[in-house]
Amino acid sequence: xxxxxxxxxxxxxxxxxxxxxxxxxxxxxxxxVSLVIAPGELLALLGPSGSGKxxxxxxxxxxxxxxxxxxxxxxxxxxxVPVQRRGVGFVFQHYALFxxxxxxxxxxxxxxxxxxxxxxxxxxxxxRVGHLLDLVQLPTLASRYPGQLSGGQRQRVALARALAVExxxxxxxxxxxxxxxxxxxxxxxxxxxxxxxxxxxxxFVTHDQDEALELADRIAILxxxxxxxxxxxxxxxxxxASRFVMSFVGETARLAAEVMGGRVVVDGRPTLRxxxxxxxxxxxxxxxxxxxxxxQDPAALYGTVREWRRTARGxxxxxxxxxxxxxxxxxxxxxxRKGDRVALLAxxxxxxxRG
Ligand code: ATP
Numbered sequence: 001x002x003x004x005x006x007x008x009x010x011x012x013x014x015x016x017x018x019x020x021x022x023x024x025x026x027x028x029x030x031x032x033v034s035l036v037i038a039p040g041e042l043l044a045l046l047g048p049s050g051s052g053k054x055x056x057x058x059x060x061x062x063x064x065x066x067x068x069x070x071x072x073x074x075x076x077x078x079x080x081v082p083v084q085r086r087g088v089g090f091v092f093q094h095y096a097l098f099x100x101x102x103x104x105x106x107x108x109x110x111x112x113x114x115x116x117x118x119x120x121x122x123x124x125x126x127x128r129v130g131h132l133l134d135l136v137q138l139p140t141l142a143s144r145y146p147g148q149l150s151g152g153q154r155q156r157v158a159l160a161r162a163l164a165v166e167x168x169x170x171x172x173x174x175x176x177x178x179x180x181x182x183x184x185x186x187x188x189x190x191x192x193x194x195x196x197x198x199x200x201x202x203x204f205v206t207h208d209q210d211e212a213l214e215l216a217d218r219i220a221i222l223x224x225x226x227x228x229x230x231x232x233x234x235x236x237x238x239x240x241a242s243r244f245v246m247s248f249v250g251e252t253a254r255l256a257a258e259v260m261g262g263r264v265v266v267d268g269r270p271t272l273r274x275x276x277x278x279x280x281x282x283x284x285x286x287x288x289x290x291x292x293x294x295x296q297d298p299a300a301l302y303g304t305v306r307e308w309r310r311t312a313r314g315x316x317x318x319x320x321x322x323x324x325x326x327x328x329x330x331x332x333x334x335x336x337r338k339g340d341r342v343a344l345l346a347x348x349x350x351x352x353x354r355g
Contacts, residue, residue: 010040010201011168018069031225044212047222089167172204243352257285300343
């Protein structure tokens, strides 16, 4: 019977061709964004600062009216539905709990402030809030005030408050942004569990790739108001659709190269074999550190050891590949010295037209 406290079925959210321009001229915050979020899905909006993540979340919430495009919740076009009537719950980075209300009253707030017709009876409110306090693992803190809680506890209360009204869609804007690393880690695991229990369609904004990779069913990667790719964590990491995605998600070394006669030429030397479909001519060769190994081979890439260190998992060398924009950390089996020259092979590589 306790299961009724939380809605179990999520709602599909669909945005179509969303444009939002704050300034009138210049590039828009959203330049035509389309995205379908499946019922019950946990989707991350990931991108650098200013890429449009918060704006997209606010458009879905109804806090921002798009200049063009539509928003659907299930079959309903909600583009013009006011925020209070969309059935969304929010948590923002700077959790605005009511300071003069206890934890219990904060969580109950959304239910109590409903018009009388839709307000549950007092006993039902108590039951629901009790269940939520258990869910966010704060059953003993019901009578505390926000000022008596840690940052992580406040964040959990904010989430419980958002869940209390049984939103069909839960929207989280950098929910753990202001917290220290260990607390963030604990809260991530816990959000995953809550999501499993409630099954609400959840969209969260983050600029932290680890957070997105660890938590999300799928990740939508935004860049300058456009979606560059939407996919499961392994898809965006192993099969990036653009150079931007490749360099934004997961470490990458990028080298200026040229595809010529079936080979990738670096520094005038033919190295890797080009894969079918790779464009001839100048390219950026992009490599993942975990695909690199130190190996003597005529087709190798070359680099210089900058540092090396022993770790619990073996020895790691920081290697600056000749012509690369950044150094990469590669697991090695031999001992090197700073300045040693090494040859490396890449088991996988990507090329993108030079840009
Ligand atoms: P961050 O990670 O820094 O929060 P973001 O990806 O969430 O960034 P948005 O906050 O959506 O990015 O901003 C996208 C663009 O729209 C930015 O150029 C921003 O300056 C602009 N913008 C956002 N809100 C407004 C506003 N209310 N008025 C004017 N410009 C705005």
